[in-house]
Amino acid sequence: MALRATYREAGGVTVVDMGGRITLGEGSALLRKTIRDLLEEQRTLILLNLADVDYIDSSGIGELVSAYTGVKKRGGSLKLLQLTKKVHDLLQLTKLFTVFEVFSDETTALRSYR
Amino acid sequence: MSQDSKHLEITLETQVESVNLAEEMCLRVAEAAGFGEDDCYRIGMSVREGVINAFHYGNEERPEKKIHLALDLTPEKMIIHVVDEGKGFDLNSVPDPLAEENLLSTSGRGIFLMRAFMDEFQVVPGRTGGAEVIMSKKLPLPGDLGTNGTGSQGAAPEKEA
Numbered sequence: 001m002a003l004r005a006t007y008r009e010a011g012g013v014t015v016v017d018m019g020g021r022i023t024l025g026e027g028s029a030l031l032r033k034t035i036r037d038l039l040e041e042q043r044t045l046i047l048l049n050l051a052d053v054d055y056i057d058s059s060g061i062g063e064l065v066s067a068y069t070g071v072k073k074r075g076g077s078l079k080l081l082q083l084t085k086k087v088h089d090l091l092q093l094t095k096l097f098t099v100f101e102v103f104s105d106e107t108t109a110l111r112s113y114r
Numbered sequence: 115m116s117q118d119s120k121h122l123e124i125t126l127e128t129q130v131e132s133v134n135l136a137e138e139m140c141l142r143v144a145e146a147a148g149f150g151e152d153d154c155y156r157i158g159m160s161v162r163e164g165v166i167n168a169f170h171y172g173n174e175e176r177p178e179k180k181i182h183l184a185l186d187l188t189p190e191k192m193i194i195h196v197v198d199e200g201k202g203f204d205l206n207s208v209p210d211p212l213a214e215e216n217l218l219s220t221s222g223r224g225i226f227l228m229r230a231f232m233d234e235f236q237v238v239p240g241r242t243g244g245a246e247v248i249m250s251k252k253l254p255l256p257g258d259l260g261t262n263g264t265g266s267q268g269a270a271p272e273k274e275a
Binding site: 062063 | 134219
């Protein structure tokens with residue numbers, strides 16, 4: 001899957017659709033830049049759709065955590081949507097499931113911001 | 115190294131691209147050795163983390179330093195060595211990334227992942243003065259199709275020419 005990050009508005013929440021690998025280098029940098037751009041635009045309710053992210057390494061995990069804390073510091077909320085099995089297992093292994101709110105369904109995820 | 119073993123060595127530049135290169139090389143060897151999809155993922159991830167460690171912490175991203183990667187394929191297991199040219203480090207001083215106070219840390223999960231994904235893992239002083247990560251994965255048993263992807267066809271490494 002090609003590396004990409006696009007975003008759309010859905011009921012006051014910015015949904016970021018990411019694809020590809022979030023790893024040291026381009027993938028992590030793209031996630032960092034996307035979150036930074038959104039925060040500059042005062043978009044602090046963010047739903048990160050990882051349905052097309054098939055691989056994350058420790059650098060990508062670090063970037064996810066950084067995005068989470070960065071958004072939280074601004075009074076917002078970053079949640080995760082539709083994890084692939086590998087990403088799901090990795091977040092479970094690293095206990096980050098206890099940190100992130102994770103959803104499998106976009107409607108439910110969007111409703112959780114209300 | 116016995117005649118039934120294969121040895122491969124490569125010297126990598128201290129740059130981000132080396133991480134992908136090392137992962138791809140080890141994945142090819144692992145696939146050819148008969149590891150299934152899940153084990154290949156774990157091996158690939160561990161190699162990535164080993165080389166990221168060498169790149170970032172060991173060599174401190176200094177381009178004049180090198181990363182030495184070696185693979186040994188024995189009839190029993192695949193052994194991976196990642197050696198940096200840094201100052202070495204004490205494994206006991208690495209914080210536990212699962213501790214409550216470290217969960218929101220943006221780094222420090224690489225060693226944890228290597229330990230979790232490989233059968234054996236250790237860090238010893240390297241010959242270049244830095245750290246040497248040594249990790250291994252047992253080859254799948256013949257006929258082991260289980261839940262591990264493609265099974266173990268061709269699991270036994272060929273004899274060295």
